[in-house]
Amino acid sequence: MTTVYYSNAKESSMRFALLILLVLSVRLPVCAQSPADEVKAVQDDARVKAAFEFIDKDRDAILREWIAITEINAPSKQEKERARYIESLLRKHKLDIRYDEVGNLIATRKGTGGGPVAVFDAHMDTVFKPGLKIKATVKDGRVYAPGVGDDTRNIEALLATIRALDAAKITTKGDIVFLFTVDEEEEMTGAEHYTKQNKGKVDYYVALDGGYEGFTYAGIGINWYRHHIIGPGGHTRSRTPPYSATLPMARAISRIYELKVPNNPSSNLNIGMLGGSEVVNAKANDAWFSVDLRSTSNEVIADLEKQIAAILDEEARKAGMTVKTDVLSKSPAAVLPGNRESKLVHVAEAVHRAMGFNPPIGNAGSNNSSAALLQGITSISTGAGPCADAHALTENCEIEPLYKGIKKILLLELALVGLAQ
Numbered sequence: 219m220t221t222v223y224y225s226n227a228k229e230s231s232m233r234f235a236l237l238i239l240l241v242l243s244v245r246l247p248v249c250a251q252s253p254a255d256e257v258k259a260v261q262d263d264a265r266v267k268a269a270f271e272f273i274d275k276d277r278d279a280i281l282r283e284w285i286a287i288t289e290i291n292a293p294s295k296q297e298k299e300r301a302r303y304i305e306s307l308l309r310k311h312k313l314d315i316r317y318d319e320v321g322n323l324i325a326t327r328k329g330t331g332g333g334p335v336a337v338f339d340a341h342m343d344t345v346f347k348p349g350l351k352i353k354a355t356v357k358d359g360r361v362y363a364p365g366v367g368d369d370t371r372n373i374e375a376l377l378a379t380i381r382a383l384d385a386a387k388i389t390t391k392g393d394i395v396f397l398f399t400v401d402e403e404e405e406m407t408g409a410e411h412y413t414k415q416n417k418g419k420v421d422y423y424v425a426l427d428g429g430y431e432g433f434t435y436a437g438i439g440i441n442w443y444r445h446h447i448i449g450p451g452g453h454t455r456s457r458t459p460p461y462s463a464t465l466p467m468a469r470a471i472s473r474i475y476e477l478k479v480p481n482n483p484s485s486n487l488n489i490g491m492l493g494g495s496e497v498v499n500a501k502a503n504d505a506w507f508s509v510d511l512r513s514t515s516n517e518v519i520a521d522l523e524k525q526i527a528a529i530l531d532e533e534a535r536k537a538g539m540t541v542k543t544d545v546l547s548k549s550p551a552a553v554l555p556g557n558r559e560s561k562l563v564h565v566a567e568a569v570h571r572a573m574g575f576n577p578p579i580g581n582a583g584s585n586n587s588s589a590a591l592l593q594g595i596t597s598i599s600t601g602a603g604p605c606a607d608a609h610a611l612t613e614n615c616e617i618e619p620l621y622k623g624i625k626k627i628l629l630l631e632l633a634l635v636g637l638a639q
C-alpha cells in the first residue's frame with residue numbers, strides 16, 4: 219500500500235523539507251562555479267571547438283580581409299569609406315546593423331534572451347593623414363602597413379569571430395554588440411557618445427585596442443598644458459634686468475623636475491616642448507613649455523597641477539613677470555570602484571589563462587575603455603595580436619598570433635554572454 223504517503227502530515231512536511239534540501243544541494247555547486255570553471259565549460263563545448271577549428275581553416279581569408287580593411291585609410295572623423303566596407307562584410311551575417319548619429323557602426327548578434335549584453339569595440343579611425351595611399355606588404359611572418367595594428371587587427375578579429383560563431387551554429391543567451399567606433403585617436407567622441415546613450419543597456423564593455431597577452435581595467439588620466447611666462451622682452455642690449463622670460467621659465471622647469479612624481483599610483487611627467495623669442499637678438503617676452511602629466515589617480519594629477527602652478531607663479535613674480543596657462547587637453551583617470559574585482563575582470567583573467575597566457579593586468583589603459591568606465595560601465599581593454607610601431611608609417615604586426623588572439627576574443631565573448639542550449 220502506498221497510502222502511507224498521505225498518512226502523516228508531519229512526515230510529509232519533513233519529506234518536503236528534505237526535497238528542498240536536496241534541490242538546494244544539487245544547485246549549490248552550480249552557484250559556486252568559479253570563473254575558471256565557467257570558462258572551461260565553454261571552452262570544452264563541442265560547438266566552441268568547432269568554432270576554433272573554423273578559425274584555423276579561415277586563416278587565409280582572415281589575412282586577406284585584414285589587409286583589405288587596412289588599405290582603406292580612415293583618418294579620425296573621416297571613417298565613412300572604411301565603415302561602408304565593414305558594413306558590407308557584416309551584411310553577410312544575421313545581425314541587426316545600424317549607424318548612430320556620430321557614425322559608429324553597430325552590429326548586434328541577438329541572444330535567445332536572459333543573458334547579459336556585452337559590447338566589443340574596435341575603432342575604425344587611424345592617425346594617418348587623408349589621402350595617404352596604403353599598400354600592405356607581407357614579409358617574414360609579419361604584415362607591414364600604417365594602421366594594420368591600431369586598430370585594424372581588432373576590427374578583423376571581431377569579423378573573424380562573427381564568421382566562426384555562425385559557422386559553428388553557436389547561439390548565445392545574451393546579446394553580443396560589435397561596435398566599430400569613430401574618432402578614438404583624437405577625442406574619443408565615438409565611444410563617449412555610444413556609452414552615454416547606452417549606459418543602462420550594457421553589462422560589459424570590452425575595448426579591443428592594443429594588447430594581446432593581458433588587459434587593463436582602468437584608464438590613465440592624461441592632461442596636456444602649455445605654460446607661458448610673459449615678460450617685457452626687449453633687445454639683447456636693453457637694460458638688464460628685466461631678463462628674457464626664458465630665465466624664470468628655465469628655473470621653473472628645473473624645479474618642476476624636482477617634484478615627487480609617484481610610481482604608485484602610476485604617474486608620469488614630461489616637458490617635451492619649449493620656445494621663446496623668434497630671433498637671437500631679442501629677450502623673449504613669451505617663453506613657454508609644454509607639460510604632459512599622467513596618472514592613474516586624479517588626486518595625484520590635481521596635486522601636481524597645483525604645485526606646478528605655485529612654482530610658475532613664484533618664479534614669474536621674482537622676475538616681475540606673469541603666467542598664462544593653456545590647457546591643451548584634459549582627460550581624467552577612468553577608475554571605476556570595484557572594477558578590479560568585477561565579474562568581467564575575473565572572467566577575462568580566466569579566459570587569458572585558459573588560452574595559455576599569464577596575463578599582465580594593468581590599470582593604465584588609454585583608449586575607448588575609459589569612456590565606458592567614466593559612464594560607470596564595467597570595462598576592460600585588450601587586443602587580438604602583438605604589433606609594433608603604432609602611429610608610425612612602419613607599423614607592423616605578427617601574423618601567426620592573431621589566430622590565437624581571435625580564439626581568445628571568441629572565448630571571451632561566449633564566456634560573458636553565455637552559450638544557449
Ligand SMILES: [Zn+2]
Nearest residue numbers: 368369427428
Ligand atoms: Zn588605437
